[in-house]
Amino acid sequence: MKNRLRVLRAEREWSQQDLADRLGVSRQSVNAIETGKYDPSLPLAFKFADVFEMPIEEIFLRD
Amino acid sequence: MxxxxxxxxxxxxxxxxxxxxxxxxFVADWLIEDRGVTGIAAVMLASVPGLCVAAIFWILARLVIEESDEFLRLLYIRQIIIATGIALTGASVWGFLELYMLVPHIDAYWWPVIWCLGTGVGGIYNKLTMGTSGNCT
Structure with a gap:
């Protein structure tokens, strides 16, 4: 699954660790999700939506 | 959490x-080998090291249950599956080779040791495929 995490982080000037802290997960998780190695569960995807204050489908994109 | x-x-x-x-x-070796403890007491003493090794599996299960980060949970589970595959494959193949006298006998307590080494292999596999080891050992 593709995502816009890198761009969204850059817009907010957040490091992967900053985002991980906001989500309550490890930096490795953010890195794996951002690079497409791991697709998050639906609850975690909703957390991303809450943190970025935007709908899930504007963060995660269909392949 | x-x-x-x-x-x-x-x-x-x-x-x-x-x-x-x-x-x-040390206690089992001293009491059974040196002091000649036998019977049920010896069985209980000799069981303790094995039960401590069994505790490793419980501890890893607790880690998987208590870890709140779903990605790290995945890495731990992958390590455990790879370690289990290596140890059980090794035990099965070696067991049959032993049966037909093709290899020397290996004491059974070595297989959990192989399993623990297998988690290291699982960590390397995680590192190569997911970019991070997970590192549950």
């Missing part, structure tokens, strides 16, 4: 289990 809490509990439990394991080895 945060990632750090689960890992700290894991390290504490592992340290306690390993301390009891090492102490029980």
């Amino acid at each position: 945060t990632t750090g809490h689960a890992k700290r509990r894991y390290h504490l439990r592992m340290a306690v289990a390993m301390a009891i394991y090492i102490a029980s080895l």
Whole structure:
């Protein structure tokens, strides 16, 4: 699954660790999700939506 | 519950289990080999090191259950599956080779040791495929 995490982080000037802290997960998780190695569960995807204050489908994109 | 809490509990439990394991080895060796303890007492003494090794599996299960980070949970489970595959494959193949006298006997307590080494292989596999090891050992 593709995502816009890198761009969204850059817009907010957040490091992967900053985002991980906001989500309550490890930096490795953010890195794996951002690079497409791991697709998050639906609850975690909703957390991303809450943190970025935007709908899930504007963060995660269909392949 | 945060990632750090689960890992700290894991390290504490592992340290306690390993301390009891090492102490029980010395005590069992001293009482059974040197002092001649026999019967049910010897069975109980000889069982303690093995039960400490069994505790490793319980500790890892608790780590998987208590870890709140779903990605790290995935890495731990992958490590455990790979370690289990290596150890059980090794035990099966070696067992049959032993049966037909093609290889020397290996004491059964070595297979959990192979399993622990297998988690290291699982960590390397995680590193190569997911970019991070997970590192549950």
